[in-house]
Amino acid sequence: MNPLSLFFKKQYAVEEKIQRLLRYLEDMGQLYRGAYEAYLDGSYDDFAQRNEDLNKIEKEMDDLGLQIQMTLMRESLMPDSRDDLLWFLTKLDKVPSSFKHSLGAIAIEKPEIPQDFQDPLKKILAHTHDAVKALAHATDSLFTDLRAVRQHVEEVGRQESEVDKVEYKLLRTVFENEKFELARQYQLKGILKQLGAVTNLAEDVADAVLILATKHSA
């Protein structure tokens, strides 16, 4: 047992909760990718199951986020940076919500995805998954080693740029394809935008991590 844990019980307890929160985030990223790919592959039961699992984890994450906020306030931890942290945790909470909305739209609209969109979409999902993982690492570094924050934040930015490139190409394909009706074009556009919004949000949150790390570096 680390002897320092005797002196810093409260701090270690909050750290452990934040580690759990970030594991949930990574799990959600994986479930999101798996669910979307299952839909693209036509495994609708698999999609429904993963969607349900994601919603369960999202609820756990909400509860855990609230616990962390209450602990910070009740134990007067980090009084200097508490407001910043509470603001950040609120922002981080939007990422799981974006997964939910993206999959929710698929579940309701049940769009027909063109075959030649499968591979580019799976590429977007891979980059999104990597972006979420990098965001989790960046957040972890905020609470364990401020020096490592920047490299993870830059990784989120890189993944977001890759998603933008593929998204842009697909959007052009959608609107240049005369066989698609206008309604279908806009539906597909909506799906692509929602996909892209996840990494845009991840990048926003990563920028917030960087701001916090810079502000609280000595």
Place this chain on the structure above:
Amino acid sequence: MLDPTVLIFLTSGLFLGWSLGANDAANVFGTAVGSRMVRFTTAALICGVFVVLGAFVSGTGAAQTLGKLGSVNALGGSFMAALAAGLTVYWMTKLGLPVSTSHAIIGSIIGWNLFSDSYTDITSLLKILSTWIICPLLSAVIAALLFTLAKIFVRKIGVGLIRMDGYTRLALILAGAFGAYSLGANNIANVMGVFVPVAPFHDLQFGQDFSVSSAQQLFLVGGLAIAVGVFTYSKRVMMTVGSELMTLTPLAAWVAVMSHSIVLFLFASERLEQLLANMSLPTIPLVPVSSSQAVVGAVIGIGMLQGGREIQWPRIYGIVRGWVITPVSSCLLCFVGLYFLQNVFQQEVQRESNYLLSTRVLEKFQKEGIETTGLNQLSDSTFSSSAELVRAVSSIVPLSSQQGLKVVEFSLQKSLLITQEKIASMDKKGLSLIQLDALNQLQGQTFNFPWQLGDSLAEISSEWEVRGGGLKNKLYDRKIKQKLAHLYRNF
């Protein structure tokens, strides 16, 4: 059994101690408590324990320098000096004005000197006044250096926000403990220094090896009074001092407390003085310095490192004004208070002293390098005050400040009779067997001037000789003089 009137006279010192605790604890734990990094009860407990420790273990050094400025020789005088300082501190705190307890007590001592027409050693006064500039400057430099090093260290070790919080809290607590110790060590002289020459306690012996001098008992009582002030009144001050001058991050707050503590320690540590003297380096004078000045200096040092834009300069000017008003107020208050205490309440505020310029004394002057040409006209003259004596002598021969002190010391008439009973009953702590043997050889002798006892002892044994010259000898000589002063009090 202690005379109850003595306890009454000591109350002003306790009041001053309480004021010091109420005010200055905020300099040690103010930022930590104000920013809620440390709970008040934790801060008060640590502060109380360590301030008492500092006062008891290390309080002697700074008290001696204060004694040189003015040796208040009657309990009534000590009472009024401490009361004047305490009231000044209390009123200014109530008015929301920044105050330094060190400045207040120095003003009071000067007030007593003026009232009793006692000689004020200008060298000691200037030494003390110089620290009013040196202390904040030194604190600013130390803070700037420490802040730079701390930032580099924190960046290198790479911790996250949560661990940084934990480490900073621990660092603030440790710095606070050190600060409280330094506060006790350095500032107990302000609280109880005026009572040391008239200490009403007897030295206590516990077994062979452990004894507690009367001065240490005074410091313990004073330290407890400071601790009570911390517990009962400092919370309000702590909650406001945190961001008065500048918004400090937890790291900057730690640096401010550490710098303050280091400076107070530097001006109180006899061991450090010894170490520097042994290395033939210039020593730092042991003087009670202002805790408030040290903190303000540290905050300015940190602020200047960051460009100086965040410092509340109008507040700084207000603080500096307070530092000037304080000694003047306490000096006037003490002077007026002594008048009333002596003439209205018929209390003794100064002990009558006689100064005689006998032939032997003039010979002693010559031996000590004081010019005596023309002083024969004052031969066998007596003076009732040291200032009058020095004025008379310096009107004939030029006198430096140090020589003025010597003139006073060698002219003071005090009959000392060395008896076996007195030797047996006095505390012999610190006297070597050879020194004790030399003293025993003087049994039955009477000395009209205390210095004659010292000279006789030195003739019998070299262990009583004052070596003179050089930094290393300065500390040795101080110990010899302390032992001699102890003998003068006992006989």
